[in-house]
Amino acid sequence: MTECHSDLPYNFPTPRPLVVRFSDLELSSDAGILLARQAEEQVQVCRGLSACIQDWRDPSKITHNLHQLVSQRVYQMVGGYEDANDSNVLRHDPIFKVACGRSPSVGTDLLASQPTITRLENHIGKAEVAAMRSRMVDGFIQRYKSAPDEIVLDIDGWDDPTHGNQQLSCFHGYYGHHMYFPVLINEASTGYPLILQLRAGNSHSGKGVAGILRWLFWRLKRVWPSVRLILRGDAGFSLPEIMQVCERSKVGYALGFIRNAVLERKIADLLERARLQHIQTQQKARLFDDVYYAARTWDEPRRLVMKAEWLDQGPNPRFVVTNLEQPPQELYDHFYVQRGGDSEHRIKELKLGIKADRLSCSTFIANQFRLLLAQAAYILMIAIRQAAHGTQLATAQVERLRLLLIKGAAKVTVSTRRILVELAAFCPYAQEMRQISRNLSQSQSLKFE
Incomplete structure (x- = not known):
């Protein structure tokens, strides 16, 4: 009599008895x-x-x-x-x-x-992590057939919640939980991750980034002296030390900038014109301009691109600090905003596709190594x-x-x-x-x- 014992019993009707077993084959x-x-x-x-x-x-x-x-x-x-x-x-x-x-x-x-x-x-250990980081950048360089004319680098960070006693797992007030705060630097067109650096959970978005960028710019320009490097990032990375590193390394940058009382006064006229245009057309109104602005902690004024946008819900002003020369709207619409989709997409792939957020080792260095494996x-x-x-x-x-x-x-x-x-x-x-x-x-x- 035919043996009909099944490892996984099912009770739906089939033309003949259904037997499901785990095979002994390789x-x-x-x-x-x-x-x-x-x-x-x-x-x-x-x-x-x-x-x-x-x-x-x-x-x-x-x-x-x-x-x-x-x-x-x-x-x-x-x-x-x-x-x-x-x-x-x-x-x-x-x-x-x-x-x-x-x-x-x-x-x-x-x-x-x-x-x-x-x-x-x-x-x-730390020395081995530093050597691995260098190897990752070397691998990126070796994949080019010839020296590129331009490389656009996107930088972004994400919150990585922790659920134990991991070293340097700290509470972050903005995100509202204990976490690590990794930062990713990737090449924009291919998504290739050059740097994936783990940081303590209470870090500022731009903390420790200046030193990493200084080394990365030096490493790329040592191989390709004539390459044009451009850095894109959100407002968390518009720190004076990061912009100084870019300027001293002759690297272009376009970084989001948080609005303040001074900038609200500078954009007020442009925003009013956008409001009137919205009333007349009943459509979203967007106007662009640029000014030179010097924050109290800056050594000199820098160019600030302003977007005055008026929606049905009200005003939506945005600012980008940059040393690039494109017209304001072209720089914002065709260059800066591409950063959001690209960098966030890479982080999503790392977290959901590779599970790079699974950092459950007890020591910080071990979790950094896990990030390198990811x-x-x-x-x-x-x-x-x-x-x-x-x-x-x-x-x-x-x-x-x-x-x-x-x-x-x-x-x-x-x-x-x-x-x-x-x-x-x-x-x-x-x-x-x-x-x-x-x-x-x-x-x-x-x-x-």
Whole structure:
């Protein structure tokens, strides 16, 4: 008699008895991790991070080298497994084992367990974090075929709530909870994250940014002396020291600026004209102008672009401090406002797609290392998206790329001649996977123009 015991019992009617069981075959739910492994072959971000770590272990007792440990952790983040605890199950997964250079055979060549991953995260020191940060910028530079004429950098921060006794987790009055306050600096057109810096939860938006920018500008201009750099950010970054760093480094900037009583007087006439225009047309009215303004803490006046906008709900004035020369409306509409969508979109991908906000280690440095691992995972996903050029996934978000490409079932068979990975016969995005794999195998296809 046919055995009809089911691991997952269902009670809806079917033409024949429905039996659902967990297979004993060597199967994986994340076949697309091999795409991330192919991306790593080109961008070498995991290898770069591991090269910055000084191995502290007894050589005679090492089972997993540092490159395998870092790669395993990053690939898990790509697959949506942000917790170190997930390693205890995924260490048996044949696809993850292949991606990390191990044999996928059952019961052999296991990947690292959670205690090993946790020891790695808690071993990292400040010097190694600084070296990793430099490697990330070097990776960005190496992806250019030739020296670019202009690079626009977006800077933004976000609140990362904490729920334990993490070091430097502090209460922030504006956000109203205990948190960390990471800051992201990314290249605007590609979204490539150059800097992902962790900060204490009670930091001001612009705290510690001037030193980072000074180093970043120096690093980029040392390689490309003639490149034109431009920094965009919201009002939290319009601090005197940040603008001074930009000016001394000959870097353009367009930063939001918080209004005050002086600026309200300067924009009053323009805002009145916008109000009258709104009354006449019953449509949103927008007028632009610029003035030179010197705050009390500034050494000299700076150009301030003013937007006088009148809506049905009332006035909506905005200010941007800049050293760029475009006409006011052109600078605001066609350059500055692009920052909001771009930088916030990158942060959304990091938080929702990579789970970069999962910083639950007890020490600050360990959480900074986790942020760097998330940055590496994001870089691999950007490489996959770039390789999807010409397909319907060319502009897909990280979450969608994972759902459609990474999360795919595969059967892995090991023989004396080969490792055979069999994907689903009815995979709906098989053509896209073929195209991405071909592009990833061609290193020049991943270069920035």
